[in-house]
Amino acid sequence: MVTSPTISLIDDGAARLDLRARRELKYVFAHYDVAALRSVLRQVCRPIVHAGPVSTVRSVYFDDRSLSACRANLDGIGLRHKTRLRWYDLARPSDRFFLEVKWRMHRLTGKHRLELASGAPLPDLSFIDLHDAVRRSLNGSLDPTWPLHTEPVVLVEYRREHFALHDGSARLTLDYDLRFCGLLGCGRYHRRFGESLPGVALIEHKAAADQRCRLPGALGRLCARADRFSKYVAGCQRLGYIRHC
DSSP states (O other): OOSSOOEEEEEOSTTOGGGTSEEEEEEEEESOOHHHHHHHHHHHEEEEOSSSSSEEEEEEEEEOTTOHHHHHHHTTOSEEEEEEEEEESOSSOOSEEEEEEEEEETTEEEEEEEEEEESSOGGGSBHHHHHHHHHHHHTTOSOTTSOOOOEEEEEEEEEEEEEEETTSSEEEEEEEEEEEEEOTTOSBOOOOOOEEOTTEEEEEEEEETTSOOOOOHHHHTTOOOEEOOOHHHHHHHHTTSSOOO
8 A cells, every 4th residue: 555655757748838727718508418519519520539539538537525616606706716636538546647726817717737647656655645645746837826626525436538729719529428426525536427418419619819709610509608617616516425506
């Protein structure tokens, strides 16, 4: 058992200029055919392939015991942030993962993204030891006025497809098959899913901070409205951690 893990900072994310600040809109589709959404996206976008045409994204979201980050989102607070650990395509996280602090300042959003490596796979570490080791490894890499939330709350899993507009002005993602695993009060990582959002798909539109952010062309004909949807908040609600408003 690893009691004093060592965390190494692999990449401080400085090269990802697109993450520093951007405009982001989300469009939620309930009981909508994912294949139809994909077809419309391909009319105005080119697919972006990473490890494969479809990525599986998994994130552990952290908060405090009062779920302050969740409540700030529900209350529409203009200045807020949330903390998560994220990895891709592996059902069980390995010894490499990303620490992300995503912030919002009214209409602008961005995230600090650090790639980390540990001396053991994440499931072998307690969340307390992991947090302490991450703190020791940061060396001022994150804004010190943003304390990292320490309470594990929800594991969110979903499938994601990546696209870019043909003119290069924005990126879009198509997310679906959302599932949630409750971690509140758990000392270690586990993956026993309790709730899902069947039939719900999400298109996220991400543009530079100085550009107008809206669905173009054929996508605009979907009659979708921008929504403040948060996968973390949806997980808290589905798991019964917080009441629906």
